[in-house]
Amino acid sequence: MKDEINCTELENLTRFLIALGDDSVIYSHRLSEWCSNGPYLEEDIALTNVALDYTGRARLFYQYAAKLEDNGKTEDDIAYLRTEREFTNLLIHELPINDFAFTMLRQYFMDVFYCLYLQALSGSKDESLSAIATKALKESHYHLKRSEPWIKLLAQGTDESRQRILRAQAELENFTGELFLMETWEVQLVDQGIAVDRSLIQLEWERQVSAFLAESNIQFTQTQLQVSGGRCGIHTEHLGHLLSEMQYLQRTYPGMKW
Amino acid sequence: MNQEYLSTYEVFVRSARGLDHKHVGSLHAENSQQALMYARDVYTRRSEGVSIWVVEAINITASQEEDVESFIEPMDEKKYRHASHYQLPDKIDNM
């Protein structure tokens, strides 16, 4: 009986790590699309750094998951050999980069979220998870320092930049709520002190975001019914295209070393 | 086309505690805070620094090449400011 419990616990934790890894790997993929496409060279370099931070995170989550699974699979098997229905990232990470306003506003939403979330996760009972969160938290603090002034600048810059921010907000307002939803297995991990109760962060996130946007005369909105499903592998149409690109080599030449 | 409304900032990096800040190059940014962040990503990608200064280029006052004669050269002539100017007796080889 005891073994069975441990077995579910382990399964839940692995699932959780892969989900967090998926969030990071998909998001880093999107950010990496900015490389050589930034508005000027300095910003190009800065954006790439954020992409690299998320690639690093994805690897840490996957490596830990692979270690727990202990079935000979590697971080790359997890990233490159699962299908769109098996990926469990939250949808906001997979949305296309759109324009710079969309990219920065999503980044800002994420940064506020991750600062709160990782702070809480750094108190996880699972030491390895706590260590990853502590490292990632430092990165997110820096990311937020970058995204905040950009949002202010774009919201107050020109009519066009403001319109673009508002449009981005309208596109994103369907997707922010999912950041605070949990499946049963995640709730179980919360009860064990391993994961973090996302719903407890929601209020603080909304408070920070609305106060900050209000400084630029933007009213923060979220739709009543939020789109969700990422954690169950129900994605937007965008993910399939992203994966077909990302997994192209591993799929075309199965089982090879690179 | 134009990006000159971003200001040019000169970047100085202290590579380790105890060393001077050293000029490493310049970059363009909207304000000094942004310049500092860009400097981190552009000039210290391999943790080359423990501290960064950025200075807006227009705020630097520099000596002029054509002033060398009156500005720099007279300093050259005061050899007595250097230890090597003084001869020590043979019996003392270290001072």
Place this chain on the structure above:
Amino acid sequence: MQTVEPLLQEAEFDQKILDEQKIEPRDWMPEAYRKNLIRQMSQHAHSEVIGMQPEGNWITRAPTLRRKAVLLAKIQDEAGHGLYLYSATETLGCTRSELIEALQTGKAKYASIFNYPALTWADVGATGWLVDGAAIVNQIALQRTSYGPYARAMVRICKEESFHQRQGYEIMFALAKGSPQQKQMAQDAMNRIWWPSLMMFGPHDADSAHSSQSMKWKIKRQSNDFLRQKFIDQTIPQIKVLGLDMPDPEIRWNKKRGHYDHGEINWDEFYQVINGQGPCNHQRIKHHKRAHDEGEWVREAVRNYREKQNRRENSTMKK
């Protein structure tokens, strides 16, 4: 007085060059020296920036997470190097906008190698290994160039680039020791990239338009042919370690010269690509323009925001 002064300045300048002293931004320099530097440095900067594209073509398709991180970091370095060089070129009194415009209108050149397509993953390896390898040979020589900011940028760049070549070779090694398909991929990429890499050193010394003046001014420190030979000599053993066939059947060791002999470069192709008729010339500039144009509203927002801030500051100061 007016006629004597410039002559005097020129003599002083020549003396500095002769004494191996560096020329610094505020020093007097002959107009032709300045122009020559702007040409070479901006070409170098543009090469770094345009060079981001062929490899960037593979970022989203890199086969492992480690390779992806490495490639991303590498391309980010290229952007950084472009920036160091733009920043050094700006000390000669031309603006970034002018430099970018010269690139986009075709007035300024960049390394022709980037007008070839990066077709397979092996191209990423071959590019890092051969193209960066050739660039490093060039750049090591340029660390001693006579213009201070250029020399310092080169020192920085050389320090950072050694990893670029190694990561490329590592990719090639993995492929060459992999499946027959992978080995074939490596061979094919090397065969295609080999010749354009040799072209990176420029025309033969006898045919090089800017070479002799550049050497006299110590902008260039070693000749095109000398550096090309150096690159070939150091690369052949690396090909052997990979176990790939030589990309040029005429490559053989010449005991008398103490160097490898090689076949003649197709100079018609070289000039054709330089003059805009390579496979990707249009694509590369179009990409650069598109990214730049799409960034226009961002830069415009920055300008406007800044003006507003300044106005606000001024009005609070008046109070």
